[in-house]
Structures are given as C-alpha cells and as structure tokens.
Amino acid sequence: MALSKPTFLTHLKTLAKPHHRSPPSFITLRCLSFNTPEEAAAERRRRKRRLRIEPPLSSAQRSQQQAQQMSPPKPIQNPNAPKVPEPVTVLTGNRLNLHNKILKLIRENDLDEAALYTRHSVYSNCRPAIYTVNAVLNAQLRQSKYADLLSLHRFITLAGIAPNVITHNLIFQTYLDCKKPDTALEHYKQFTNESPVNPSPTTYRILAKGLVDNGKLEKALEMKEEMAEKGLAPDPVVYSYLMLGCARSGDSDGIFKLFEELKEKKDGVLEDGVVYGSLMKGYFMRGMDKEAMECYEETCGDNSKVKMSAVAYNYVLDALSKNGKFDEALRLFDRMKNEHSPPRRFAVNLGSFNVIADGYCAEGKFKEAMEVFRLMGDYRCSPDTLSFNNLIDQFCQNGLLAEAEELYGDMGDKGVSPDEYTYVLLMDACFKMKRIDDGASYFRKMVELGLRPNLAVYNRLVDELVKVGKVEEAKSFYDTMVKKLKMNDASYKFMMKALSDVGKLDEVLKMVDEMLDDESADFSEELQEFVKDELRKVGREDDLTKLMEEKERLKAEAKAREIEAAEAAKRSAKAAVSSLLPSKLFGNKDESQSTMASESTIDSSSGGEAPVQDGSQGPIEEATVIESVAVDTNSTSEATVADSNAVDTKPF
C-alpha cells in the first residue's frame, strides 16, 4: 500500500481517531501542536507561513489563477497549505525558452550567470519553473558550490516557487555532502511534516548513504524504516549502504541481519548483486573465508543468476582486495573488462580502476597502480578529482612526490580541476621533503585559484616558513589570508611571536592596528597581554596603550562625524521626498539612499539578497537553518594550531 502524503499523520497512532478528509492544518492544530516542542514549533512556522507576504504574482501565475476561477467549482483548498509544485507541463512557451537558455549556460559551465539569470527571471513576466531552478541547483551541487546552491534555494523559497521532490533531494544531498547530517535531518523532518510532496526512493538512498558516510548509522537505519512506513519497496541499494556502514563499524551481525531482512522482504530471491560485496565482508570479518568465497562464486561465477552491475562488482573487488585475495580481485577485474561492452553492458567504471589501483598501492606496487589508473581511458572512463586525490595521497604517503606531481600534471591535461585537498596533499608532501618553497607555491596556487585553504592548512604553511627563517614570507601569507580566514588567538600569536623574535615589533604593532580596524577580528585580552609582554622585553609596553588610546580617539571622532552625516542625510531625504523625486535617481551615495531603497524598491543591485519586498516576512526558519550551516569544504587535514572542524572561513 502506497501511503500518500496526508497519511503522514498516521504516526499519531495514539490518537487512533480517523480523520479522513479534514484539512491538514486543522488536524495539526488540534492534535499535533502540543505533543512535543518540535510540533509546536512546526505549527508556529505554519502560522508564519500564513502571514508571509507573497512576492508579486507573475503573469503566468495570474493566468493560472484565472483558469482556476473559470474551472468548475472544486472543493475549497486550504489557502495556507504549502504550495504544490508545478507539473512539468508548465514548461512550455516562454518558460521553456528560459529553461533552455539556462540549461545552455549550465552546459557552458557558467553557473554564476545561470544562477543570476534564474534570480532575475523571478520577477520578470517569465518565472523560472522549479525544473529550471533544479537544473541550476544540480549543477551547483555537482561542482560543490554549496554556498551558491543554498543561497539560490533560499531565494526561490522566499519567492514562493514551490520545491518538488528533486529540490528537496538536492538539499539533503547538499547538507550531507557538507557534513551537516543534523541539518539534513531537520530539513527532512520539516519536509515530511509540512510539504505536500512525497519522498521518493531516491530520497532515502541519499539520506541513507549520507547518514552512513557521516557516521550516523543509527539514523540511517531509521530512514530504512521510514521508507517502509511510506509504503516504498525495500531497496537493495539502501540496504547496501547500511551494510557498508555496519562493515565500517565492525558489526558483522548487523550485516547479516540486514541481508536476511532484505532477502525475506524479497521473498527469498535477491537478484540485485549490490549487497554481496558487503556480505562477503561480513564473512571475512568473522574469519569465514570459505563462506565468503562461496558467496563470491555464487554471485560472480558462471552460473550466477545475480545481476552484477559495475558498482556491485566493485564492492566485491574491494572485499577481495582488502581481505588478502587481491589475486582473485585481479582475475575478476579481467573478467569485468572483458564483459564490458558499452552501451549495452557496463561491467567496469571509474570505481573499478580506483579499487584496483588502491589494491596495488596496498601491495606497494605503485608503478602498477599508476598503469591501471591510466588504463581507464581505454574503457571510456575518466578519473575525477577524487580519484586523482586518492592516488596522489597514496603516492605522497609513500614518498613518491615526483609521481604525485606527475598525476597533478595529468589533471591539468585532462581538465580535471584540483581542489583544496589536492593542493594540501602536495603542500604537505613538499614540507615533508623539506621543499618548503615548493610547498608554499602550492599554497599560493590554491589561493590564486579561489580555493579556500582552511586555518589549519595556513597554520602549517606559516609554521614551516618560520621554521626555516622565512618570516617575511610568512607575514606576506598572513596579510593575504587574514582577509580570507577567521583567525584565532593562536594564529595571531604565532605571527606576532615570529615577528617579535626577529625584532620587528613595529610590524607587530601594525598587526594590532589592523586588527583594531577590522571589525571581524577580536583583539582579545589574552592577546593584549601577549603583545605587552613582547613589548616589555624591549621596554616598549607603553606603545600598545598609546596605540589603543589613539584608536579609541579616532573611533570616537568617526562616530561623531557619522551622526552628523546621518542627520544631514535625513534633511536631504526629506527634501527629496518633498520634491517627489526618489533620491535614488540622483545617484546619491549618502545614507538616505540605502534607507529608502531598502524600503521600497526591488533593488537590482541586491543579487545576493532575498527577494522579499518588505524586507521582513520571509520564512525565518529556513533562512536560519541555511545560515546556520557553515559550509566548510576544506576541512581536509588535521589541525595543528587550531581545530580544523571549526568554521574558519569568513561568511560568504
């Protein structure tokens, strides 16, 4: 039985009261809102939603409304219910043209332009359909542009473009990729409680995999149950993720339990091979190699009825190669390559080559690893950034920096973009080989490319530079990065100490000066003490007091000027209003302009802002959730001075 959305209330079994056709919001008000704080909060959000002032209707919507008015009377719908997404049939005429234009921009890899165009269209007479928006979000996700994705999502939410299941899936994926499983779960809860859209099997694949990858196996298992509750068929792929999660946490019992459960649900016939690699791992974990190999024979042997996809094979390859059966893995890999005959049959893919390359590395056969990695092209597979990073990592760990750099060169040739992780691997490897300047070059390159090294990475860089006496150079990296990173006391202190140790106390004072000017920087008490101590060593402790007093004085002066300017602005604003001309037309750069603009206009310059005309009634809960997500795409390595898990990039 497929449960449709309104029956989500069945979880209120305790109430056991059959409400058949009552309006959802009525039920929730009566029965839900006081059960738990979460439900009370959900009701508050619903109320807010009712109060929300919708952006102006585009002509498309208006005509839709007219059509509704003309159609025969329908049962009265709750006007406050969240909107149902538009069907794909709206993608015709101008809106289809817009869609295709934006797809073209995406194909040309101009995501910024695609996103901007989408935003601008919201208030044109051709509103982007949710399909168009999803296309952009999807492209942003593929390129890890999480901040842009969330920003666009927020924009369309505020603009009242109803999301469909794909939109929600993209958001789940985003939060999970950003290692924010709790935010993903929050979004899921809100989605199941409030959206008229039903989750799809893919929703649960995304959630199960993402939760497992984020170490939330328990929650992932719950998702499997939820999936069943919604009446969705048991999905071997979801089970394979869960079994993999058990394998990672050393729980062989869990693996077998899941396998038996799935088999039972499938009436004893399991022809999808995706779970067998994990099952083999379960046997191997218990030392039951014989049973593992029997399983292998049954599923991958000549008489097998099991459908082995490339991915299913890859799990088996991995199970073999990580359990002392690499030779057998190589034999299977050969068979896979022979079986491979696209487009009819895909028996190998990118992952197969990666697993085998890893297997070679584990045996110390790095030359072979490189060879098999480069063999990919012959099978129309192309490595991605992750694959390159993986192998570069293996080479670096084993002191094969030249080979790692060769691979880095291949990336450029093949048009695969290195990411933060690539550069950090190479930088650290250079440092290990005492090639400090080369390490610094990789760091510089990374920043030049607009990638965002985190604080821990920066700390390692300046640490190495200072160790070899390159304080000047370290300081120049500080100057670059202080604008891009949220530094902490330890990193400020490190730089100050380095400067002080070479007698550059004036530079230390200049750093303090700049910190005092930078509103996002915190010149803490502890840091003040530290600077004073350093100055005291050369009898200059008064210099800090003097500097800080001078700053206070300048700030007070600036404040006074500001107040005066504001008053002048008010006067001129009044004058402008009285002459019935918006001050905007004059292009004034004074405060009166921004005040007035924010109150009345759709400011075309505010591309990054939410499209709320009155500036206040948006769905605060969504905005808050999104803003609470610190998208840290580069917490790549262990922290030295600071915790790399901390959010150390400044807000976008």
Add this chain to the structure above:
DNA sequence: ATAGGGTTAG
C-alpha cells in the same frame, strides 16, 4: 526533458 544505474576516500 528529472531520482537515479549505485560506486572507491580524506
């Protein structure tokens, strides 16, 4: 022209 045919790892 849309939820999936998945994947390996840090």
